[in-house]
Amino acid sequence: MPGPDDALRARARSFGGVAAGYAALRPTYPADAVAFLVGRDRPLDVLDVGAGTGLLTAVVLDLGHRARAVDPSPEMLAQLGARLPGVGTAVGSAESLPAGDGSVDAVVAGQAAHWFDPAPAAREIRRVLRPGGVLGLIWNTRDDRVPWVAALEELLADESRGHEADQRVVDRLAEELGADVAVLESQVVQRVPPEDVVGGIATRSYVAVMDDARREAFLAGIRQLLADHPGTRGRPVLDLPHRTHAYRLTPR
Numbered sequence: 001m002p003g004p005d006d007a008l009r010a011r012a013r014s015f016g017g018v019a020a021g022y023a024a025l026r027p028t029y030p031a032d033a034v035a036f037l038v039g040r041d042r043p044l045d046v047l048d049v050g051a052g053t054g055l056l057t058a059v060v061l062d063l064g065h066r067a068r069a070v071d072p073s074p075e076m077l078a079q080l081g082a083r084l085p086g087v088g089t090a091v092g093s094a095e096s097l098p099a100g101d102g103s104v105d106a107v108v109a110g111q112a113a114h115w116f117d118p119a120p121a122a123r124e125i126r127r128v129l130r131p132g133g134v135l136g137l138i139w140n141t142r143d144d145r146v147p148w149v150a151a152l153e154e155l156l157a158d159e160s161r162g163h164e165a166d167q168r169v170v171d172r173l174a175e176e177l178g179a180d181v182a183v184l185e186s187q188v189v190q191r192v193p194p195e196d197v198v199g200g201i202a203t204r205s206y207v208a209v210m211d212d213a214r215r216e217a218f219l220a221g222i223r224q225l226l227a228d229h230p231g232t233r234g235r236p237v238l239d240l241p242h243r244t245h246a247y248r249l250t251p252r
């Protein structure tokens with residue numbers, strides 16, 4: 001009988017099926033938060049793990065760094081390759097990194113470290129980092145201080161992962177790495193038509209693994225909310241706010 005681990009693995013693998021919509025529908029990361037992780041004064045060798053379609057990789061490159069991308073999903077990496085043709089990609093996982101010992105200045109992960117198995121991932125990250133290197137973790141979470149976003153979160157509450165869960169992942173990886181942690185909070189707003197809010201939620205793993213009937217019903221509920229809520233009703237374009245939390249882990 002499939003157990004909770006199988007369900008989790010199925011969710012981790014689900015990204016390939018939504019790869020095409022992913023880059024267009026998910027928010028990017030604010031430059032100040034990514035610069036907090038990897039700096040902007042000196043070009044570094046950065047390994048983006050769980051790089052997906054390259055949303056974080058693109059910001060790392062914009063800050064002047066050299067980046068390579070790793071992901072278990074070839075479909076996600078194909079999207080990344082199309083958007084960022086100069087970036088080297090490799091199929092792999094945090095627990096088995098396709099990179100040499102002491103070969104990078106920074107490992108980063110955007111919206112991905114909650115998929116890692118902390119102990120083997122920390123061993124691998126330590127192996128590939130140069131002395132003085134850092135691990136940068138970053139997540140966007142919808143900002144439920146805005147009333148219509150709070151109503152949306154209520155609909156998603158049973159399914160989605162909150163910021164507290166990310167904090168637990170950071171604590172666990174910091175413990176495994178014996179790392180000091182520095183934190184920065186920033187924000188990013190996505191200006192999108194309502195249907196793209198629905199589409200972005202459809203790229204979440206908990207939605208991607210639903211059967212077709214359940215997914216349709218779930219997404220119809222979100223469409224209904226956006227059509228009815230006073231904060232969104234009749235608006236052709238919505239400002240969907242996100243809080244960004246960036247964590248810089250420096251192994252001692």
Ligand SMILES: C[S@@+](CC[C@H](N)C(=O)[O-])C[C@H]1O[C@@H](n2cnc3c(N)ncnc32)[C@H](O)[C@@H]1O
Pocket residue numbers: 012013015016026049050051052053054055056070071072073076092093094095109110111112115116117
């Ligand atoms: C929510 S997406 C984030 C993609 C990208 N970093 C971004 O910011 O848009 C999570 C990614 O983690 C990848 N992933 C899942 N399990 C992983 C693991 N154990 N090691 C590395 N990446 C993993 C998935 O294939 C997916 O591309």
